[in-house]
Amino acid sequence: MDERGSLRDLKSFEDPRIVPLGDGVYGACFFLMKLLPARYMLERAVESGQLTEGGTICESSSGTFALALAMLAAQGNFRLLIVGDWALDVGLQRRLLALGVELDIVEEPHPRGGYQLARLERLKKHLANRPGSYWPAQYSNPDNPLSYAKVAAQIIDEVGQIDCLVGAVGSGGSMCGIAHYLRLLFPELVLIGIDTPGSVLFGQPGALRQVSGLGGGIVPANVDHSQFDEVHWLSAAEIIAAAHDLHSDRGLFMGPTSGAAVKVARWWGETHPGKTAVALCPDEGHRYVDTVYDESWVKANIGGWSDARRKRPLTVTSPTENMAGWSRFGWGRRSLVEVLSQTMSSK
Missing domain, CATH: 3.40.50.1100 (Rossmann fold)
Structure with a gap:
């Protein structure tokens, strides 16, 4: 690199702050996880x-x-x-x-x-x-999940025993990468992925999604379905309401997927007393000031968001069901093909 700087000049911005959220739940809060x-x-x-x-x-x-x-x-x-x-x-x-x-x-x-x-x-x-240009290919590059080894090490150093990891799934890098390294010490770790209706990542019919930062219209190679124990789907209204709750209840000004991760982690912690859960909070809320944190924008784009307070998820029998609100499915560390074939054959 020249005198302008090095790729490592921003390294201090990469590490999360580990924030206790009560009852064995922690947030791994990033400035910008990516x-x-x-x-x-x-x-x-x-x-x-x-x-x-x-x-x-x-x-x-x-x-x-x-x-x-x-x-x-x-x-x-x-x-x-x-x-x-x-x-x-x-x-x-x-x-x-x-x-x-x-x-x-x-x-x-x-x-x-x-x-x-x-x-x-x-x-x-x-x-x-543009011959000679470089494509990072975040959806399929194996360096994406590999990069998260140091985050797993930090979580272990600051929290100790980890029983559950919760986070939104997009490219698959953070959740699958961190879970891989955590399970070297904690093989029974429960991995809960968060998706949203209309995302094909875990078998939903593809449709337009209203919240960025999770889900997708294609299934990235870096999403290792066989690592997930559960998948939860939250609506756009629930995700946005969860971000507002995290800000008002804990003073943490984070993006919408962070609110969703903490919401699910708290539920898991309540249903598993004495266990420890970590929620991945990928970015701060500043980018969302004019959208997620602007009440007029939310009212115009996400109807009924302020009433989205489902306290617990509805357990569904197939990931292809219509997810009208917070729903969960026992994935059981199976591949996408296994889950879809087994749920279809049971109907």
């Missing part, structure tokens, strides 16, 4: 010669991974192209542009894979027209 896998992937690319100083990084992202790459690109003297969609809100777009990012916003979803697949197809065209 900084860790982004830096790790870029460092490996530099070491292997896939990315050189002044080179171009091209990636598909609808949120915080784009911001993490932009911050690192500015530090490391790289050019960056991001293919995004509606979830890149105006405020985040302005910040990316200020960091010198070239943005390409996809306006229409793919008929089968939604905006996620539409972004990836657009990205492939950019890669073909």
